[in-house]
Amino acid sequence: MLAETPAVRFGIWALVHGSRAALNDPREPYDASWERNASLVAKAESLGYDSVLVAQHTVNPHDPDRDELEAWTASAALAAITRKIEIITAVKPLSFHPVVLAKMALQIEAISRGRFAINVVNAWNLAEFEKAGVPFPEHDARYAYGTEWLEVVSRLMTGETVNHDGDQFHVRDYKLRPASPYRERPAIYVGGESEPARKLVNRLGDTWFLNGQSLESVRALIADARSRQRSGAPLAFGLSAFVIARESRAEAEDEHAHLAELAAKDAAVKAQQKANTDPDSTMWNRMARVASVGTNGGTAAGLVGSYDDVAERVAAFRDAGIGLFMLQFQPFEAEMKRFAQEILPRFGVGSRRRVKAAAALAR
Structure with missing residues (x-):
């Protein structure tokens, strides 16, 4: 059994475009509504999750006929209805003027009382911009x-x-007021693994978000980042992963196979998505070489197995330098709860909640 190790955080992906593994799962009907996401994030907060990542798309990147949650308006609303969870909202720089975006970020920082962060990502979905007549540089x-x-x-x-x-x-001579009374500024996460992305996060980011991949790859990426000269605080690291945890490894592998079978039914959608993808995207080129379930690397991180297997894998990534795990599940609510019950206590989440509650009572 893994000893308690509290120095790690866990978050979830908001379901901005519905199910993360397969679009045609009878256990999880497609639902990207505000109501579903509000309920999901409230439940995640109550279970002890630390963060939620809200991806930014104007149209569904898998199927333009399906619903898509708008990230920034939804994040403002999530900030108002939650109390503890960090809200990380993705942004594609081509979509917003920096003055407008900074003002929006500071407003959500105020609504959340210092729990807001932006996640800067380089757009990959050509169709999203070209159909709107927005220039899409290389x-x-x-x-x-x-x-x-x-x-x-x-x-x-x-x-x-x-x-x-x-x-x-x-x-x-531009100055925004009010600035954050809680800290210097909202946190900055940066996604992407190309050389320009590495330079960007090293220069201006607080946390580098990595897509799901092997432990060896993660170690190499972190080593590269730490080898670069950087001013300010050391860079932190996050990892996306799709989780399938069960009592036994065989049960988890059976569920993995089932989800892969369901995902195969989305072949036409995936083909369209590939056609809309920038061929120079490092993320998509790497993920295309690895079979996985879920988005942003999904099960390639290897969080598939018995509860002990998954906890040990999380600990190995933590020891490599990962401080935040951004998780996906399917069916989301049920599996998110399972992970909270079986895995989170092994990493001191219950202890953290008790300490925070005691501190609140002491004030």
């Missing part, structure tokens, strides 16, 4: 744009008066 040019964009956003979120004259943006 991969490295998008990162150059995103780096300048994040520099402006980061400074504005601190409340400083910003003067910026760059290749993309020209901002003069």
Whole structure:
């Protein structure tokens, strides 16, 4: 049995476009509604999860005829109805002017009382931009744009008066109020694993989000990040993973096979998604080489097995440097609860909640 090890956090992916593993699962009817996501996040908070990641899309990236939750308005609402959970909202720099985005971020920071973070991602869905008539530069040019964009956003979120004259943006004597009374600024997460992404997160990010992949790959990526000269606090690391945990390894493997069979029925949707994907996307090129269930690497992280297997795998990633696990399940609510009951206590989550409750009573 794994000893309690509290120095790790656990979060969930919001279901902004419904089920994460297979779209045609009778146990989890497709539902990307606000009502379902509000209930899901409230339940995650009550179970002891630390964070929720709300991906940003304007149209469903799998099937444009299916529903898609709008990330930023939903995140503001989630901030208002929750009390403890960190709300991390993804943003594609091409979608928002940095002044507008920074103001939105500071407002949700105020609503959440210091629990908000942005997750900067380089867009990969060509159709989402091309159909709207929005320019979609090539991969490295998008990162150059995103780096300048994040520099402006980061400074504005601190409340400083910003003067910026760059290749993309020209901002003069701009200051946003109110700034955060809770900390210097909202936290900044950065996704992507290409060389431009690594430079961006090293320069301007607080946490590097990695997609689900092997322990060996994660160790290599973290080693590369730590080898780079960086000013400020050390970079933190997060990992996306799809979890299938059961009493026995055989039961987990059977469920994995079942979900893979269901996911195979989404072949037409996946083909369309591939056609809409930037061919230079590092994430998609790597994930295409590894069979997995779930999005953003899914089960490639290996959190499939008995409760002991999964806990030991989580501990190995933690020891490699992962401080936050952003998890997916299916059916989501039931499996999220199972993980909270069987795995979270092994990492001190119950102890953390008791300490926080005692501190609150002492105030």
